[in-house]
Amino acid sequence: MNDFLLNLFTGTDEIRPAMMFPNLENGIVYATDTYALVAIPENELALKYGTNEKYPNAHKILDDFQKKELKSIRVNVIDLAKELTKARIEVDKDSIKCKECKGSGTVEFEYRDQQNETHYIDGDCPICDGEGSSEKDSKFARIKLSMIEKEDGTQIAININDLYFHPFQLYRLFMVASLKRIDDFEILYDPNNYGQVVSVFGNIKVLTMLYARTS
Numbered sequence: 446m447n448d449f450l451l452n453l454f455t456g457t458d459e460i461r462p463a464m465m466f467p468n469l470e471n472g473i474v475y476a477t478d479t480y481a482l483v484a485i486p487e488n489e490l491a492l493k494y495g496t497n498e499k500y501p502n503a504h505k506i507l508d509d510f511q512k513k514e515l516k517s518i519r520v521n522v523i524d525l526a527k528e529l530t531k532a533r534i535e536v537d538k539d540s541i542k543c544k545e546c547k548g549s550g551t552v553e554f555e556y557r558d559q560q561n562e563t564h565y566i567d568g569d570c571p572i573c574d575g576e577g578s579s580e581k582d583s584k585f586a587r588i589k590l591s592m593i594e595k596e597d598g599t600q601i602a603i604n605i606n607d608l609y610f611h612p613f614q615l616y617r618l619f620m621v622a623s624l625k626r627i628d629d630f631e632i633l634y635d636p637n638n639y640g641q642v643v644s645v646f647g648n649i650k651v652l653t654m655l656y657a658r659t660s
Contacts, residue, residue, distance in 0.1 A: 446624045447485050448492050450649070451476040453617050454483040475503035482487040482506065482652040483621070489648060507652055510643055515633045518606050520569055520644075521624045522629060528603050529619060531553045532612035543578055548569035550577040602656035607640060608634060618653065621646050 456478035457465035467476040472487050474494050484502055487494070542548030550573065556564045569575030602609040622630050627645050634642040644651045 447490050450483060450621055450624060451485065451490075453620055454478060454481055454651075461622045463497045464501070467494045468503070469496045470500070470504050473504065475500070477501065477503060480654050481617055484650045484652075486648050491556070493659070505649060507643065510635075510641060510652065511633070513635045513638075515643075516636050517631050517633050518608075519629050520605060520618075522619065522627065525615060525619050525622075529612060529616055531603075532616075543570060543573035543576070545549060545572040546577065548577045549576070550575040576598055601650045608632070608639065611656045614656070616651045618644050621649060621651060625649070634660070 451467045451474065454476040458478070459465070461479075464477055464479070467474050469487060473484050474490055476483050484503065484507060486599075508600050518554060543550075550552055550570055551567045552570045554566050554568050556566065558564065570577075602608070603612055603615055618630070621644075627646060631645045632642050633645065639655055642653050642655060644653065
């Protein structure tokens, strides 16, 4: 299950290929998409992970944060689930689309006739059979939670005390807590800087970017 959790935090942006995979550093395996970062001890994982020198210095990021004078709050998982029901759920289609046809289901074929003239026709993608997604080549398909919208269209974040979260960030924390079968967890934060928080689930730590800074 811990290996599954790493997939919830890996990036899907091919511009940053290093972050599309977990990374081993000093006995800890990290995964991040720049918006959140999870750290799991290597000995609590079933799979083996390599080390990429181009990966962000995740250890330093967590270590620097934990050196600050932090406050903490405890979050009840059931209460968190109730808040998440207010957000709209959707599937991240970009994470499962076929790389060959880029999700369109069709590709262009070239044909050269006996007069040596070239013709082009569109047909079903031979990789995904016209489905637009490929089970063989797809990245991890993840659920996304959109911002909560009021009737007037205003978007609002979910607040826990004076901390404001994007629903998808809280969804990931909820999944960690649920898979670890814990009833509540601790969130550490710097009262002088509301940019980041660290949630603690036993030996697993998750650093999350907050939605907005509050006063």
